[in-house]
Amino acid sequence: MARIAFILLCHKDPDAIIQQARRLTEAGDYVAIHFDARAKRSHFDKIIDGLGDNENVVMARRRIKCGWGAWSLVQATLYAVEAAEKAFPKATHFYMLSGDCMPIKSAAYTHAFLDGQDKDFIESFDFFESDWIKTGMKGDRLHYRHYFNERTQKRLFYGAFNLQKKLGLDRKVPADLQIMIGSQWWCLRRRTIEAVLKFTRDRRDVMRFFATTWIPDETFFQTLVRHLVPEAEIETRTLTFLMFSDYGMPLVFYNDHYDLLLSQDYLFARKISPEARELRRRLGALYTTDDAQFTISGEGPSLFKFLTGRGRIGRRFAQRFWETESSLGRERELMIITCKKWHVAKRLLDQARQATNVPGIEYLFNEEGTALPDLGGIQTTLEKRTRHRRALMRMLFDYYDTNRLMICLDPSNLDLMHDFYSDRSVTKLLEIKTDFSDDYLIGHAKRVGLAGERTPQETVDRLLPTIRYDVVFESDRIRDANFPHLYRIHESRTAEENTEALAEFLDVPPEKAHEIASTHYLFVD
Structure with a gap:
């Protein structure tokens, strides 16, 4: 039977992390956690105290400061993956999650699904030929070295970028790689993870290349898996249900989305609102249920758009985002x-x-x-x-x-x-x-x-x-x-x-x- 090592990247809400890890391990699975070094030390200590006696939980060997779009996100993932691969020899699959993800199927359903699919699940589209990148920087993500974070060091980011362009300091992609792109939320088999980790040790040139690309969490694993695994063994999709609004922002799910989420052909969903306590409670209880039945319809994007378009304040599936009274969020x-x-x-x-x-x-x-x-x-x-x-x-x-x-x-x-x-x-x-x-x-x-x-x-x-x-x-x-x-x-x-x-x-x-x-x-x- 499939046994999953969940790779959990998180940076906030230690109580929710503890609860999430306990829920996942109760079903016999494993959890490897990287907790952002930018977060408070007291929060990290709380996680250690809450999960220290759980043999199915391991912490990444190093905590590093993570920044959106930076190599640090990939490095943090690798630290957690290395810890999981070493600590859990019985793990058959490795599944990337964030603190905002929750299961929308039972553990029994999830294990049976993976047992019946001898494949890796990862979005992996050709970087240059696909239209996965809708706006903004594309080829320049790879062809120039990015040492600064665009969101927090905007002047340095574009200053270094423009200087390289002016001086002609562009670079080439490693000759034997076809760069791929896709969502960072993947589920990979153990032999794939082992091959990826070996590759990271053997190909320091590739590691140096990705370490200075922009937003490498969308290209690193996607490229390496396609390079190392036969195409027939890759399912180019994620098993985590996530959608984006017309404004390019991830949609957030609330209490009244329970039935909608369960009917999707996915195993987990992102993002679940921190304030949707009833939804979190119901999904948490669902994961440990043995006899739950699921009717898969897969109409999520179209149904969500239809229902929110018809919504009024106070009605089921009503749009929340543009209400005058909408909150920034209790935790913010x-x-x-x-x-x-x-x-x-x-x-x-x-x-x-x-x-x-x-x-x-x-x-x-x-x-x-x-x-x-x-x-x-x-x-x-x-x-x-x-x-x-x-x-x-x-x-x-x-x-x-x-x-x-x-x-x-x-x-x-x-x-x-x-x-x-x-x-x-x-x-x-x-x-x-x-x-x-x-x-x-x-x-x-x-x-x-x-x-x-x-x-x-x-x-x-x-x-x-x-x-x-x-x-x-x-x-x-x-x-x-x-x-x-x-x-x-x-x-x-x-x-x-x-x-x-x-x-x-x-x-x-x-x-x-x-x-x-x-x-x-x-x-x-």
Whole structure:
């Protein structure tokens, strides 16, 4: 009978990980876990305490910091695969999962399905000939070396990329490989895993090549499996049910999707909402049921689109994403940096991004030209962003695959602050207090249209006290709002004095916060 070693990559929610691992091992299967080194040490220790006595669970031999689109995701997978291959000699299959995945079939059904299919299940389409990549970078993912993360180090990423193009430093794909692409959610037989691990030891040239490609989790295993396994033994599909919206975002399943999920020709589903507790409970109980019967219809994508298209608020399968009251998510943390001097907030955001690897976005509700990913049009204008602010933020959390996100807001956006604070997510606010010279305030008046190049000096002089009061008034309104988790740093204070507030806001050690607070050009106009 098939016995599965589940390869679980996760970075949050230790309680859910423990529950998931126990559920999977109760059916006689195995679990190998890589827990992101960026996550809190206390969360990792909680997983160890909760699963330490379970002989069917093993931890990856090393924890590394993972970043979307980076080689670290593949390396973390390999560490977990190596641990599982060594610890569980009876495992016949190795199945990639994330913390957002849950079974939509029973263990008995899953084992019988794999027993009847002597194949590897992995999406594996020709990288250059297929249309798997819809938008964005394609061949350049491979032909140039990518040392930086596009999401967290955008300037360095494109700076290094453009420099290589300018200098003609392109490279060729290893001659004996046909590069393939597909979803990272695969299920491979033991002999395939053994062949892949041997290949990684023997072909260091290929490992170096993939280590500097962009988004290698979509190409590494897909290419190696196709290279090592006869085509007749590969089923070019994933056994994990996942769909994407018209905006390119993964669809999230809720309590009323139980029947829909069970009827699909898949073994697991992704993503299950953390707030869909009843769905999680029912799917968890399903996996250990021996006599469950399944009628496979496989109409998931078309049925989902039909039902959500007909939905109204409160109705079965109603669309949730664009409701005004939609939540960012109870487990998420929105970190707002507000400062009248936008360049100061942007500098601090950039330093915080580098120090914490938390994605950060500049004044997206104030500047039309703020760099944003393509989210299907919702991001195109300030009016759309503001009107659908919660939907936009939720899409950005999903896009960056994170539970923590930083943004910059102008102090005048008090209504947005109130709205975000009223959400079920955790909202934190850092106000940067700066000094304002007369020259700066005059420049500000010209930028917002209160004055022009030909405005008489006496008019400007009369405006200055009003403008200065307006800046103070915005700060007072923020103070009077009594927001929880409100922190302040001041230009007039020393780095040591600003360190405590920064450490609490960013949830970083004091020495890291002090390093940010000591940025010598932070407050320079």
